Amino acid sequence: MTPGTPPAKGGRRLNIAEALREAIAEEMRHDEKVFLIGEDVGVPGGFGGAFGVYLGLTEEFGHERIIDTPISEKAIAGAAVGAALMGMRPIPDLQYSDFLFECMDELVNQAAKMRYMSNGRLSVPMVLRCPVGTANRGAQHGQCPESYFVHVPGLKVVCVSDAYHAKGLLKSAVRDDDPVIFFEHKLLYGSKGREQAGGMDLTAYVPEEEYLFPIGRAVVKREGTSVTVVATHMSLYRSLAAAEELARDGIECEVIDPLTLLPLDEETIFASVRKTGRLVIAHEDTLTGGWGGELAARVAEECLFSLEAPIRRVASHDVPLPVAPVMEQTVVPSVARIKAAIQSCCGG
Amino acid sequence: MSSDTRVPSAEPGSEPGTTEVDAYHGLELYRRMLLIRRFEERVYLVYLQGEIPGTLHQYQGQEAVAVGVCDVLRRTDWITSTHRPHGHALAKGVDLRAAMAELYGKATGCCGGKGGSMHLGDPSVGMLPAIAIVGGGNTVVTGLGLAFRLMHTDQVAVCFFGEGASNEGAFHEGLNFAAVQHLPIVFACENNLYGASTPFHLTSLVPDVAARAAAYGVRGEIVDGMDVLAVREAAGRAVADARAGAGPILLELKTYRFAGHSRGDVRGYRSREEEALWKGRDPIVRIRERLALTLAEDVLDATDAGVEAALDDAIEFARQSPLPRAEDALTDAYATVISREPTP
Ligand SMILES: Cc1ncc(C[n+]2csc(CCOP(=O)(O)OP(=O)(O)O)c2C)c(N)n1
Numbered sequence: 296m297t298p299g300t301p302p303a304k305g306g307r308r309l310n311i312a313e314a315l316r317e318a319i320a321e322e323m324r325h326d327e328k329v330f331l332i333g334e335d336v337g338v339p340g341g342f343g344g345a346f347g348v349y350l351g352l353t354e355e356f357g358h359e360r361i362i363d364t365p366i367s368e369k370a371i372a373g374a375a376v377g378a379a380l381m382g383m384r385p386i387p388d389l390q391y392s393d394f395l396f397e398c399m400d401e402l403v404n405q406a407a408k409m410r411y412m413s414n415g416r417l418s419v420p421m422v423l424r425c426p427v428g429t430a431n432r433g434a435q436h437g438q439c440p441e442s443y444f445v446h447v448p449g450l451k452v453v454c455v456s457d458a459y460h461a462k463g464l465l466k467s468a469v470r471d472d473d474p475v476i477f478f479e480h481k482l483l484y485g486s487k488g489r490e491q492a493g494g495m496d497l498t499a500y501v502p503e504e505e506y507l508f509p510i511g512r513a514v515v516k517r518e519g520t521s522v523t524v525v526a527t528h529m530s531l532y533r534s535l536a537a538a539e540e541l542a543r544d545g546i547e548c549e550v551i552d553p554l555t556l557l558p559l560d561e562e563t564i565f566a567s568v569r570k571t572g573r574l575v576i577a578h579e580d581t582l583t584g585g586w587g588g589e590l591a592a593r594v595a596e597e598c599l600f601s602l603e604a605p606i607r608r609v610a611s612h613d614v615p616l617p618v619a620p621v622m623e624q625t626v627v628p629s630v631a632r633i634k635a636a637i638q639s640c641c642g643g
Numbered sequence: 644m645s646s647d648t649r650v651p652s653a654e655p656g657s658e659p660g661t662t663e664v665d666a667y668h669g670l671e672l673y674r675r676m677l678l679i680r681r682f683e684e685r686v687y688l689v690y691l692q693g694e695i696p697g698t699l700h701q702y703q704g705q706e707a708v709a710v711g712v713c714d715v716l717r718r719t720d721w722i723t724s725t726h727r728p729h730g731h732a733l734a735k736g737v738d739l740r741a742a743m744a745e746l747y748g749k750a751t752g753c754c755g756g757k758g759g760s761m762h763l764g765d766p767s768v769g770m771l772p773a774i775a776i777v778g779g780g781n782t783v784v785t786g787l788g789l790a791f792r793l794m795h796t797d798q799v800a801v802c803f804f805g806e807g808a809s810n811e812g813a814f815h816e817g818l819n820f821a822a823v824q825h826l827p828i829v830f831a832c833e834n835n836l837y838g839a840s841t842p843f844h845l846t847s848l849v850p851d852v853a854a855r856a857a858a859y860g861v862r863g864e865i866v867d868g869m870d871v872l873a874v875r876e877a878a879g880r881a882v883a884d885a886r887a888g889a890g891p892i893l894l895e896l897k898t899y900r901f902a903g904h905s906r907g908d909v910r911g912y913r914s915r916e917e918e919a920l921w922k923g924r925d926p927i928v929r930i931r932e933r934l935a936l937t938l939a940e941d942v943l944d945a946t947d948a949g950v951e952a953a954l955d956d957a958i959e960f961a962r963q964s965p966l967p968r969a970e971d972a973l974t975d976a977y978a979t980v981i982s983r984e985p986t987p
């Protein structure tokens with residue numbers, strides 16, 4: 296099988312949590328320099344990480360490589376940076392992406408800049424997994440902060456939305472020589488989020504044999520000729536749902552999962568936009584300063600004369616997240632909002 | 644029972660700072676603790692029935708801390724709270740109906756449905772929206788104290804936080820800054836032995852958070868957090884000192900959460916023996932037993948019935964309350980709305 300092509304059949308169906316667990320276990324077996332460090336990751340009888348991704352890993356790798364920490368995000372991120380500088384490959388864990396703000400210095404001033412400041416002589420190979428997304432948890436437990444990090448030269452930013460790519464990309468991220476911030480959506484982990492995720496089947500075929508999926512490559516999730524839709528996480532699935540509905544009206548959406556936001560796979564996206572002449576971008580991160588604006592600017596710079604309509608962005612409104620479901624649903628991009636943006640982009 | 648669903652905030656029946664409280668006051672402390680306990684138990688049931696969205700971090704077992712500390716505070720004093728704020732909110736006097744409605748995500752909630760369980764609060768009774776970032780209150784509270792001093796008021800601020808939070812840089816920075824500025828603040832650390840699934844001894848070689856006070860030249864005191872009168876006594880002295888300009892003070896209240904960390908936690912990381920040991924120190928049972936020495940049983944029973952009636956009323960109120968309007972989501976990010984017209 297060519298790397299990067301999800302098998303049509305064969306392999307097993309895994310959810311994202313299982314796929315991530317496999318990726319970490321494989322990488323820990325493959326390279327003794329890989330270790331895990333974070334809050335509630337390996338306590339006996341404990342949670343196995345805030346979303347259970349690490350369950351069972353301590354049994355195999357022991358407390359020396361699965362390190363439980365105090366609630367000290369600065370120490371966790373700082374220790375990861377320092378160990379990475381010494382040639383280790385740490386996987387630090389902060390539970391929720393909202394807590395990234397506790398250690399912005401370690402990530403932005405240290406991890407991202409050490410290679411540059413050392414004139415290329417140092418590397419910071421680490422992967423920070425970060426759950427994002429609304430799930431009725433309010434203003435401090437549901438943010439999608441991807442775009443802050445897209446703004447930081449020296450970091451790589453990945454967003455995964457299905458088990459196949461989650462596994463392949465996490466393995467690539469662990470082997471990457473630069474710091475990778477790896478965003479996962481809480482509602483997409485597996486069975487638990489299923490109801491909230493609208494009853495979606497959150498499993499995907501994952502081959503038994505080892506594979507990697509490269510950082511920096513987007514995938515076309517659905518081919519179409521009318522309009523290009525670039526979306527991540529829940530917005531990706533909502534875009535796919537909107538695309539199904541619009542197909543009945545003869546609008547054929549080409550839906551792209553960028554997978555890596557930094558560096559962005561311009562080639563795949565630009566090729567699609569040149570084909571369709573229209574672009575809609577959807578993400579759960581807020582609108583102003585969101586990565587969709589960066590993508591829109593690049594498309595405007597490189598593909599302006601292929602565009603037949605203004606680019607449309609669908610994003611969370613520029614407010615913190617409310618907890619009440621009626622309000623939360625208003626803030627984040629819905630199928631209806633994505634559909635309306637696509638229709639307006641297509642002149643409907 | 645009275646139809647006023649607000650828990651009276653401190654109208655001390657005796658001077659703060661003395662362990663002696665008269666029977667009426669003791670009964671009031673009991674009532675508040677029971678209200679919190681039964682609030683949590685009944686909230687959990689309606690949560691399981693799907694009436695409450697999101698998640699819950701509950702306070703059973705720790706009631707003596709919130710009630711004992713808030714009993715020596717004035718309505719004009721302020722508290723900061725955590726991801727586990729239900730007890731703090733009720734003890735400081737957030738309206739019971741409004742707290743319940745907030746958990747239900749209703750427009751009548753104390754945060755209009757914007758906050759939810761983890762952000763209960765009400766400025767009118769001196770409680771910031773609870774801060775669900777561990778250690779988040781420990782630095783913000785210094786600004787409250789600074790403002791009180793700059794405005795020449797005699798207000799005091801209490802920062803509630805867990806022992807887990809004492810490993811955040813924010814705990815150390817907040818305490819040191821408050822110390823060097825002699826701010827009118829009481830740092831109230833609820834040491835319930837665990838931060839989520841992680842036992843404190845795995846994360847600190849110093850078993851007592853109070854010992855850390857010495858590093859900042861601050862008075863640190865260990866208190867039995869399962870005894871509301873002991874909490875009230877220690878908090879009374881601490882608050883009086885802070886008000887008199889001898890702050891800050893670090894109180895460590897040794898306690899235990901009877902429930903899981905959040906809903907759905909099966910507590911595999913601690914033993915049932917340990918749980919039984921702590922349940923044997925149930926602060927509500929303890930004060931009820933003491934009160935039974937001087938009060939007739941039917942007085943206590945009437946109090947229990949009153950608590951149940953208040954909760955019936957609050958749950959009914961929350962159920963009947965209207966949902967927020969969808970467009971309410973777009974207000975309050977700024978004093979005046981500045982965001983552009985939302986895209987479709
Ligand atoms: C900065 C930050 N890190 C991690 C978390 C996730 N988290 C929520 S509660 C909690 C445990 C807190 O323990 P403690 O301070 O002892 O309070 P307790 O839950 O025992 O009341 C953790 C790790 C968080 N909310 N904020």
Ligand SMILES: [Mg+2]
Nearest residue numbers: 805806837838
């Ligand atoms: Mg604790």
